[in-house]
Every structure is written in C-alpha cells, then in structure tokens.
Amino acid sequence: MTRLPHHPDLRTATTPARRVSTPWLAVLAGPLSFGIAAPALIVDDVARALDVGAGGAALTVTAFGWGIALGTALLAALLARRGLPALLAASAALLSAGTVLIVLAPVLPVLVAGAAVQALGSAGLTVAAMSLADSARRMGVATASLAVVGATGPLVGALVADVLSWRAALALPLLSALAVPAARRGGAAPAPARARVDGLGMVLLALLVTALVVVPHRPLAAGPAAVALLLLLVARVRSRPDGAVPAAVAGNARFLAACALAFALGVVNFALLYAAPDLLHRHAGWTSARTGVVLLAPYLFGGLCSAFLVAASARVSPRAVVAALLAAGVAAPLVAATATAVPLLLAAMTTASLAAATGQGALAVRAAAVVPAAHRAEALGLFTVAYLLSVAFGPAIAVTLTLP
Template identity: 70%
Template structure:
C-alpha cells in the first residue's frame, strides 16, 4: 500500500511539476490554428460576395493566413528560444486578437488579407509553443492530432457558424486558442539560449524568402526567380552569422532538412486535396455547402484521430520504415484522387492524405527536434513547422488554380 501511495504521489508531482502542461491544454493551444486553414473552405463564395471580389480574391485570405503562420513560426520560435514561454504567449495572443478584430470589423479584401496574415502570425506562435512544451511522443501525437481533427471539422464548423451567425464569426475561430493561454503560462520554461544581438538581416532574408515562396502559385514569373536568389543568399548568411536568426547548426543538418522537405510535400498534397474536395464532390456527386462539409468530416476526422495513435507508436518503428510508409501513403492519396471519379475512392484518397500529413507532422517533428542539439530545439521546431506550413499557403492556391484556371 505504501508503494502504491508513493507512486500516486510521484504521479501528482509530475503533473504539477513546473514546465509541464496538461495535454488537453496543449491540444487547445495548437488546434484552433487549423480553423484558419480549413474553416473558409466552404465559404469562398460568401467571402467573395461580402468583400466584392472573386473567388480567387477570397482565397487570397487563406493564402495570407498561410503566409502568416509560415513566417510567424520561425519568428515566434526565435522569441520562444530567447525569451521563454511567457513572452511568446503574450505576443502570439496579442497578434491573434488583433488579426481577428481586423477580420471581423472590416469587410474588404485588403482587410481580410491583412487580418488573416496577422492572425496567422499569432496562431503560429501558439502552435510552436505547444509543440515545444510537448515532452513526449504521446503529447506530440495529441498536438498533431488536434491540428488534424480541427482541420477535419473546420469546413463543416465554418459553414455551420456562417449559417447560424456570419462569415466573420467563422473567421474568428482561431481565437479559441487563447483560452488555453492562462493554463499554459503556468508551464513557463526558461529560454533555451541567453539573449543575443538580434539578427535583423537574417530575419529579413527569411521573411522575403517565405513571402516569395508563398507567392509562387500567384506570381510565378516574379516570385520564382526571387526564391532562387534569396535561398542561396540565406545559406551564405548562415556562414557569416552561424548563430544568427537561422542557426547554421540547424540549417546545415541534412537529416533535419530531409524531414522538412518530406513534411512540406505531405502537407501540400493534403491541403490541395482539402480545397479541391468541394469541387470534386460537386462534380461527381452533386453535393455542395454543408452537405459537402458533412461528407468531408469522415475522412479527415479518421485521419486526424488515427494520427495521434500512430505518432505515439512511431517510436517503436525504425525511422526509415516510418518515412517509407508516409511517402507511400501520401503518393497513393494523390494518385487515387487523380485517376478516380468514384466518390468512395475519392473519400479514401482524402483519408490517406489526411493520415499521411497529420502523422507526418508529428513523427517528423519529433525527428527534426531530435537531430539537433537541445539548445536549438525551439528554432528547429519553428523551422520545421515553417516548412510544413508553407504547404498551407501553396496547397489551397494550387487547388483553386486547377479548379478555376480562368477565374
């Protein structure tokens, strides 16, 4: 009995230990980011009418949110590494609130783009903080699953809230993450590194590179060459400032870069499928609006929930086997969606795409953080998520361009 009591006391101590946050709070902190990605999926027509622009103009808000989370991830990760959890949460929460206010109060394309970008910056900070505080494969799996599950329910949730209230309320859903901030602040951790002179030039190059990469689907003749020029410039700068905004120990780690590349590929395929899904279901089944959202709930919810278990179990599987399975699953999803018009097979493709992307984000995040030194873990997670989240900006743009080539 004494031994049992000691175990229970030790368990309580671990739960209350400083720096440890309960798993549900981490899920709430990270998950609502996916509302910013998925909630507008069935609302593009409504947004186009409300803002006076076309559907591609409305999709620019999603692209702006993708740009915000892509850029905000390394920016807020650097703040997290240098100033700790409290500073990152404070800045990220303020950005999410400010962006949401802009989206809700000003019904125009320019305001929607600006508000979504600011909201994305803050959402990225909350998510990368949640991943930094996840101290086990199980917690990382829950964080990844929360992003995927919210993404799965996002189109339907956005459509229902727009029907019950307004499209502004649907775009405000990422603000829900702020509810987890008070509990997460109790999990304050010390900065990973002592504050150093900030590398403004490195940050500027990275920001320009992210912007150019996000704009490639929209302005390929300008953004493509800009990306080609900025990428080697950023690599060269890591030699000048190896401890700068982009640490050389992270940027030159081949295993880390491979994990980032695979995460980007899996994410781009999944988000392209997510935004192509309403048109595919309309063409081949005659479904639209809320009905499409209900149908899409199943494949993306299955993929999201299963990913949590798969990420937790991945520590018992050889890394090469896990990577091979992720590659095969992601490729099968795209191939199946391309060659079939049968609705059950389309839904199977979406399930595979969701499963590959959500599981890949968790598994590859653990790998990316594990191949760098502990002092660079926050920056590594930030840069890894940058690679994954770039797919959020590019995937939907590809889907819209393919389905509306002349819009």
C-alpha cells in the same frame, strides 16, 4: 532516404518542471486551422457584407496563410532567444489585435490586415504548443488537433456564421488564447540570454517565406526571387552560424530530410482535398455540398487516428516509419488519379490525410531530436514552415491538374 534516428522522448534541460496538460496543448495549437478552414463556406457572405468580389474576400485566407508561415519562423526565433513567456505574451497580443481588426473592419484592406496579424499570433501559439510537447504522444495530440479542426472548420465556420455572424466565424482562432494561462503557469523559465537578435537573417527569412508562398501563384516572378533570397540566406548562415537560421539546423541532412518529407505529404494531402470536388463530380456526379459533407469522414478520421499513430511511431524503427509514410504518400495520389469508384477515391483521401497528419507529428519529433537541444525551438519553427508551405503549393497543383 536519410535515416532519422529513434528519439521518442524530447525532454531536454529546457523542459518545464510542471508540464502543461495535454488537452491544453490541443487548445493552444488547434484553433489555428480555423483561420484556414472556417472561411471556406462563408466567402460569399464576406463579399456581400463588404461589397467586394469573392476573389477579394478570399484574400483574407491568403493573408492568413502568409501570416502563419511567416509567424512560425519569426516567433520560433523569439522563443529561442527570449523564452516561452515572451512568446506567449507576443502571440496573445498579436492574436487579440488581429481579431479586433477583423471584428471591427469596415473595409476589405483592414480585414485582410487583421487576418494577417491574427495569423502571426496563431502561429506563435502553435509553436509554443509544439515546444511544450515533450513526447511523441503529446506531439501527436497537438498536430492531430490541427488536422481535426481543419476537417471540421468549414462546417463549424458556416454554423457560427449562421448563428452569430461571419465576423464571429473569422474570430474563431482566438479560442487558442484560452490555453495561454495554462501554458504560462506550466511553461519553462525564460531562455538564457543569447547573442543579439540576427535582424538581417530574420528579414531574409521573412522575405524568403513570402516569396515561397507566392511561387504557386506567380512562379515567373516569385521563383527567381526565392532562389536569390535562398542564396543570400545561405550566405548569412555561413557568416552568422548562430543567427536566425542556425547552421546546426540548416546544415543537418536528417533535419532537412524530415522537412522535405513533411512538405511532400502535405502537398499530396492538400492537393487531393482541393481536387476532391472535381473528382467526385466527374466520376459520381456529386454536388459540391454533398462532397463537403462526405469529406468530413476521411479527413476527420485521418486527424483523429494520427494522434495514436504518432505516439506509436516512437516505438517503431525510424526506417519503418519513413517507409510507411512514403508508401502512403505515393499510393494516395496514384489511386486518386486512376480510380473511378467513389470508395477508392475516398480511401485515397483518407490515406493522404492520415499520412500528412501523422507525418507532421512523427517527423516533427525526429526533426527536433536530431539537432542540438539549444536550437530545438528554431528547428520546430522551420520544420513547421516547411509543412505549412504545402498549404500554398497543394491547392495550386490541384487547380492546375484539374483544369479542363
């Protein structure tokens, strides 16, 4: 495994003079996970309200997943070229507009469009939170907030839907906007002007992300398209080394190793999350409702503990951090595939959750530290895209493996 250097402190020349308080970073980043998790138990409510099938209602989640993957990459480029104030303004506007569409949507296509636009804004605010996390401890809090909200999201979404409405549950990502004023007051000054925006590079990146999101569902069509788009993007990086995907980032082996490991850990985590109902039903006869309640424990535990582990990783050898993450990432699926006892299955899911959440934070710190400071924003954006792609691949792998 490529060695990732030890960089516990991410302060650079672009660090804000007055830091945004750590809790605000959690508020800025965490609600994004509501867009993925909150609809889990209310899909049938959405389907009935709009007179569509459950599959059609689930398109809102697919649209949100596509939006956060695409928005992370594109809005990270905006941060690099226009600075934090522009990113916050654009993200807040997108988040608000998407939420308004969701609240007012009379038909499914408008709801799906609203989820996609809302996700673009959520992704931008999460990029902002990670760019403001100038230490391993603060990065750990930001990424742990995503995991904790993801763990509690289905239950919170169901409660909000019962008390208010399913539209209110889908509007929960808007909570990120509460932290925008604090981020604006404490954020860095606008970024220095760079070369003009690389329009072609951004289009190729957007198309590649879209193709990769579709690959698990339509591999025969999206797979070749993704390969072709990747080759075109590589050619674009060579002709425009300071473009949407900087050559200093794309050609950095240590950065790519961090992205690959984060993606792999995410795939394991999300695959086990979606395989859990089948595994626990098969080996213990549990219902889906009981599984959903019990799984709060391992995934909430993993999210909360990851904040402390990410902070501790700054004081540990990078080789030891990578070795521990690899060991956890391999052990979790092996135990889940071979064990039949419920405690062992829950231990495997806890390990996967802990490894993914810790890996996202610890590897993000290192991924940003191994590239030039001028390209830190793009590096964080591309790293986060790599992790988010696991949301598309993990569940699809779980469904394939658990088919009778």
